[in-house]
Amino acid sequence: MRRLARLLVCAALVAFVPRPVVAELEDVIGLGARATALGGALVARPGDFAAVYYNPAALLDPRPTDAPAADEGAPTTAELSLGFVFARPFLDVDDLAGRPLETSTTSPDTAGVLLGFRADLGEAVGLEHGDLALGLSLFWPRDLFRWEIRPDEQLQWAFWMDRSQVIGFNAGAAARPLPWLTVGVGLRVLFDVETFTVGRVVDVEQIVDPATGAPLLDVDTQLGENVTVYGRVAPTAGVMVAPWPAVRIGLVYRAQNLADDWGATRIAGVPGLGDLGYAHRFAHYQQPHQVALGVGLAASPAVRLSVDLTWRNWSEGLSTYRNSFGPGRWGDTWSPACGLSWAVARGIGLLGGYRFEPSPLDNLGGPTNLLDNDRHVGSLGMTLAFAELLGDPDLGYRLSWAVQTSWLVEREEVKDWRRFRSDEQMMANPGYPGYRYGGVVAAGVVDLEVAW
Amino acid sequence: VAGRGDSPDENVVIELDRAVRTRVSLLAGLRVGPIADVASLGVSYRQESTSRAAGPTRTVAGSVLVDDAVDFLEFWSPHELTVGLAASPIASLSLSLDAVWAKWSDFRSIHNQSPAHPFDDVVLWRAGVEWALAAPVTLRAGYGFEPTPVPAQRGDSNYLDADRHVLAAGVGLDLAVWGLFPAVIDLHVRGQLLAEQRVSKAIGALTDADPAMTGQQVDNRGFPAFEAGGSVWQLGVTFTLVLAEGGS
Numbered sequence: 001m002r003r004l005a006r007l008l009v010c011a012a013l014v015a016f017v018p019r020p021v022v023a024e025l026e027d028v029i030g031l032g033a034r035a036t037a038l039g040g041a042l043v044a045r046p047g048d049f050a051a052v053y054y055n056p057a058a059l060l061d062p063r064p065t066d067a068p069a070a071d072e073g074a075p076t077t078a079e080l081s082l083g084f085v086f087a088r089p090f091l092d093v094d095d096l097a098g099r100p101l102e103t104s105t106t107s108p109d110t111a112g113v114l115l116g117f118r119a120d121l122g123e124a125v126g127l128e129h130g131d132l133a134l135g136l137s138l139f140w141p142r143d144l145f146r147w148e149i150r151p152d153e154q155l156q157w158a159f160w161m162d163r164s165q166v167i168g169f170n171a172g173a174a175a176r177p178l179p180w181l182t183v184g185v186g187l188r189v190l191f192d193v194e195t196f197t198v199g200r201v202v203d204v205e206q207i208v209d210p211a212t213g214a215p216l217l218d219v220d221t222q223l224g225e226n227v228t229v230y231g232r233v234a235p236t237a238g239v240m241v242a243p244w245p246a247v248r249i250g251l252v253y254r255a256q257n258l259a260d261d262w263g264a265t266r267i268a269g270v271p272g273l274g275d276l277g278y279a280h281r282f283a284h285y286q287q288p289h290q291v292a293l294g295v296g297l298a299a300s301p302a303v304r305l306s307v308d309l310t311w312r313n314w315s316e317g318l319s320t321y322r323n324s325f326g327p328g329r330w331g332d333t334w335s336p337a338c339g340l341s342w343a344v345a346r347g348i349g350l351l352g353g354y355r356f357e358p359s360p361l362d363n364l365g366g367p368t369n370l371l372d373n374d375r376h377v378g379s380l381g382m383t384l385a386f387a388e389l390l391g392d393p394d395l396g397y398r399l400s401w402a403v404q405t406s407w408l409v410e411r412e413e414v415k416d417w418r419r420f421r422s423d424e425q426m427m428a429n430p431g432y433p434g435y436r437y438g439g440v441v442a443a444g445v446v447d448l449e450v451a452w
Numbered sequence: 453v454a455g456r457g458d459s460p461d462e463n464v465v466i467e468l469d470r471a472v473r474t475r476v477s478l479l480a481g482l483r484v485g486p487i488a489d490v491a492s493l494g495v496s497y498r499q500e501s502t503s504r505a506a507g508p509t510r511t512v513a514g515s516v517l518v519d520d521a522v523d524f525l526e527f528w529s530p531h532e533l534t535v536g537l538a539a540s541p542i543a544s545l546s547l548s549l550d551a552v553w554a555k556w557s558d559f560r561s562i563h564n565q566s567p568a569h570p571f572d573d574v575v576l577w578r579a580g581v582e583w584a585l586a587a588p589v590t591l592r593a594g595y596g597f598e599p600t601p602v603p604a605q606r607g608d609s610n611y612l613d614a615d616r617h618v619l620a621a622g623v624g625l626d627l628a629v630w631g632l633f634p635a636v637i638d639l640h641v642r643g644q645l646l647a648e649q650r651v652s653k654a655i656g657a658l659t660d661a662d663p664a665m666t667g668q669q670v671d672n673r674g675f676p677a678f679e680a681g682g683s684v685w686q687l688g689v690t691f692t693l694v695l696a697e698g699g700s
Contacts, residue, residue, distance in 0.1 A: 124693065125633050146471035197509065199518065207517075219518045223509065267511060267518055276513050280466050 024285050025114075025139045026053045028164040029087055029404060030379070032116055032137075033445040037381025037402035038339030039353020041308040043294025044240060044250035045339065046182075048449070049081060049116030052135040055238035055252040055294070056172030056184025059118060059133040062242035063180065076396065076451040077123075081116035083447025085139070089160050091408070091439035093371065101435055103371070104154035110164040112141035114447065131176045135186075139168040145259075147284050152321045155430050158361060158370040160441065166259075166285055172236065180243065186236035188257055190285060195263035196226045204271050221267055232257060234287075248296035258286040258318065283322045289313035302343040310335045314360030319370060329366075333358045347389030351381040351402070365416035369431040373408035373438055381445075396451040403444050410438035469507075477501035491539040500558060502528040525564045531555040544584040552576040556601030567609055571601040578618070588629035592622040592640070600649075607657035610674040614649040614681060618642065634694040641687050648681040 030036030031050040038045065042054035051058035087110040093101045115138045122131035145166040150156050172186025199221035207218045238252035261284060266277035294308040311334055315327040324330075337355030344350050359372040381402030386395040414434035420426035477499040485492025503526040511518040536550040556571040580594035596618035602611045622640035627633050653675045661671040 121693070140474070142474070144472040144474060147469070149466065149468040151465055151467075199520070214515065216515050216517045219516060221518055221520050223520055223522050225505065225522060225524065227505070265509075265511065270513075270516055270518070273513065273516060276511065276516065276518070278464050278466065280468070282468070 024163045024166050024287070025085065025110075025112075025141075025168055026050075026170070027287075028159075029085060029110065029443045030402065030445060031139075031170070032081060032083055032114060033381055033400035033402040033447045034351065034383065036404050036443065036445045037351035037353055037379050037400070038306065038341065039337045039355045039377065039379055041294060041306040041337040041339035041353060041355065043238070043252055043292045043306075043308045044248040044296035045294070045304070045306040046240070046248070048079065049118040049135045049137055051118075051174070051184070052137055052170040052172040052186055053188075053236070053254075055240060055250045055292070056135070056186040056236055057174050057182040057238040057240040057252070058250060059135045059172060059174035059184055060120075060130055060176050060182045062176060062182045062240055062248065063245055076120070077129075078119040079117070079449050079451040081114075081447050081449040083114040083116070083445055084112075085114055085443070085445050086111050087164060087441060087443035089439060089441045091157065091160060091437070091441075093155065093435055093437040096412075096414070096434045096436065101155060103156050104150045104430070105148040105156040107157055107160045108146070108162070108165060110141065110443070112139055112165075114139050114445075116447075116449075133174045135170075135172050135174075137168070137170040141165050141167060145284075147261075147282075147320070149261075149282050149320055152319050152323055152368040152370055153429060153431075155369040155435070156371065158319070158372040160371075160439075163285055180241055182240045184236075184238045184240075188234045188236055188254065188287075190232045190234070190257050190259045190287075192230040192232050192260040192262075194226075194228045194230070195261075197223060197263070197265040198225075199223045199265075199267040201267065201269040201271070217271060219267070219270060232260070246298040248294075250292075250294040250296070252290075252292050252294075254287070254290040254292075256287060256289045256313070256316070259284040281322055282320055283318040284320060286318055288317055304341045306339045308337045308355075310337070312360070317360060319368070323368075325368075329363050330360050331362050333360050347385040347387070349383040349385075351379075351383065353377075353379045357406075359411075364411075364413040366419035367425070367429055369413075369429070371411075371437050373411050376407045376409070377404060378407075379404040398449040398451070399446075400449070401444070401446040404442070406441040406443075408438045408440065410436055412436045475501065475503065485538075490541055491537065494534075494536040494538070496532075496534045496536075498529075498532040498534075500529065500531045500555070502526070502560070504564070523564045524562055525560050526562065528560055530558060546582045548580045550576075550578040552578070554601070559601065567611070568607060569603050569609070572603060574599045574601045580620075588626035590624035590626075592620075592624070594618070594620040594642075596620075605651045605674065606654040608659050608672060610651075610672070610678075612649060612680045613646075615647040617645045617647075619645070628694070636692045636694065638690040638692070639688070640690075641685070643686075644684040646681050646683060648679055650677070650679050652677040 025031060030040055031053050034048055035042055035050040042050060046058040046061040089107045091107055093103060095101055118133060118135045120129055120133050122129045125132060143165055147162050172184050174182050174184035176182045201219050201221055203220035205218045207216050209216050234255035234257035236254045238250060240248055240250040242248050262281040264277060264279045266275060268275050270276045290310055290312050292308055292310040294306060296306040298304050313332055314330050315332045317330045318324050335355060335357050339353040342350045355377045357375040357377060359374050361370060361372045379402055381400060383398055383400040386397045387393050415426055415429060415432050417426055426432055479498050481494060481496035483492055483494040487493060505522060505524040508521045532552055532554050534550055534552045536548060538546060538548040540546040553575050555573050557573050559571040561567060576598045578596040583591045585591050598616040598618060600613045600615050602613040605611055620640060620642040622638060624636055624638040627635045651674060655668060658670055658672055661669040
């Protein structure tokens with residue numbers, strides 16, 4: 001009982017250290033080469049820092065073994081990982097006659113550096129090795145964050161725009177209160193942005209609009225801005241059990257989170273109008289409530305299999321323009337994933353994974369033109385553990401790489417006149433009369449881990 | 453979204469692009485020691501750094517067009533070169549003295565402009581003492597003098613700043629000594645005491661607010677004089693978990 005109390009105190013201490021987190025790279029590509037290669041099926045697969053997102057309880061193995069899987073490595077006190085992530089979307093939108101259409105937003109490459117850390121704190125706090133662990137991850141993309149906001153009526157990719165191009169932190173702690181049970185908690189933190197722009201008119205000039213020829217009042221202003229970025233926290237909690245030595249079962253809950261973006265713009269002293277202004281409120285990087293169940297199986301000493309099923313509460317989702325379309329337009333999804341690791345030789349592991357991600361967007365044909373497809377995501381990877389490979393236990397390095405392809409199943413949307421207020425409004429819609437869209441997103445991750 | 457209704461509120465279209473990019477500046481240092489078994493010497497360089505917000509804003513309301521750009525700098529900090537000396541005359545006591553040269557003459561204002569009267573480069577002085585009183589307690593104290601880089605504000609600008617005396621104290625507690633976690637808790641308090649800034653405007657150095665009128669018109673908020681001062685207090689706690697033997 002005293003041991004359990006000490007574990008809980010330690011876990012609480014670690015859990016309440018402030019840690020910001022985001023979960024975009026994790027779902028779109030993968031948190032590190034191993035997670036990417038295994039298709040993100042890590043809810044019941046202990047092994048590295050990536051567990052801070054996929055299941056904090058998996059920062060520890062309920063039944064530590066001296067014969068870890070090819071992708072897991074031998075038990076160590078701490079591991080530090082440095083990785084590089086790159087992804088490039090190849091997306092197509094065509095009208096119904098097959099002519100290419102331009103979207104109103106861009107779909108940029110994702111490129112960034114990923115840092116991961118996991119430490120076993122068991123012995124450090126007077127417990128046994130494998131009783132308490134801490135994990136951290138940091139994804140630092142080329143742009144710390146970027147977004148392009150357009151009304152939902154404009155033609156734009158709903159999720160292949162900026163979701164993986166945002167700084168992300170994950171952290172969690174795990175404890176092993178019973179020899180067959182680990183529990184984990186974490187915090188996922190996004191950020192909110194508040195922007196107030198004020199302007200004061202200093203000069204006015206009458207000009208002619210070069211496009212329409214209409215007279216315009218060109219107003220020069222002195223602008224000022226107040227911008228504040230706030231942290232936003234969402235918890236993660238998970239458990240993992242080992243009912244038999246070869247089996248792991250994991251369950252994790254990840255709370256909803258998003259970047260709330262609000263503010264106002266006000267220009268004072270506009271001739272003929274007085275004050276001119278508007279308020280705005282947008283939602284970025286929305287992550288719905290998620291519950292994932294996973295099973296891990298050691299099919300043989302060399303082969304490990306993991307299968308996950310994730311429920312995502314997209315029916316409460318918001319578009320970037322903060323419209324809630326609700327069930328019938330946006331629906332909850334069930335996403336299966338599986339991963340396989342195979343120790344083909346001493347120190348060499350081959351990894352593979354697959355997951356299916358159904359689109360939450362449904363009932364197309366209305367005024368909005370948010371593009372999203374069902375996705376088949378396949379991945380392959382390899383780990384090289386130099387200590388085993390070269391027979392030198394002092395070489396605590398592990399090199400991993402993964403490649404991943406997301407196939408977007410082609411989808412067609414034809415505008416439905418019953419969903420518009422008038423024919424005029426329907427025909428003015430940027431998506432009228434309809435379009436088809438699909439594509440491929442290719443990603444690669446490589447990381448080097450050092451353990452001690 | 454425009455077109456959803458007849459009121460102005462239902463006909464507003466907002467398009468916003470925002471990207472926050474990483475800006476990198478160099479930090480470099482070297483340390484030489486021990487010198488005569490008790491001292492060490494260090495040098496460090498911190499490159500100038502800033503955060504910049506720039507881009508166009510365009511608002512259209514009927515026949516009114518507001519099409520301007522913003523270009524703001526935030527968190528500007530100058531090139532800094534530091535030379536420091538540390539000595540430990542007895543095992544339980546360490547002393548340190550730093551001199552920091554800060555190149556404030558390159559200062560850019562929040563509107564990304566150089567001041568009409570450039571700031572002065574300054575040398576900051578900092579001294580600290582750490583005393584391992586007895587396990588598990590370590591005491592720390594420090595003092596710094598930071599002259600203001602802001603010249604006398606006799607013209608149009610009204611930058612508020614003054615010489616600063618910085619006083620600090622702290623205590624560290626090693627929990628491992630009491631058989632608890634292998635961790636250290638450090639507490640500190642720091643006060644920045646600003647000398648009083650007294651400014652008297654020179655009317656000849658002020659811009660004429662309305663040249664069309666006879667005589668010099670003044671609308672400067674700092675005219676004819678102002679005083680500024682104050683203090684800033686900080687409290688902090690640091691929790692360090694020791695993962696390996698030999699740390700503290």
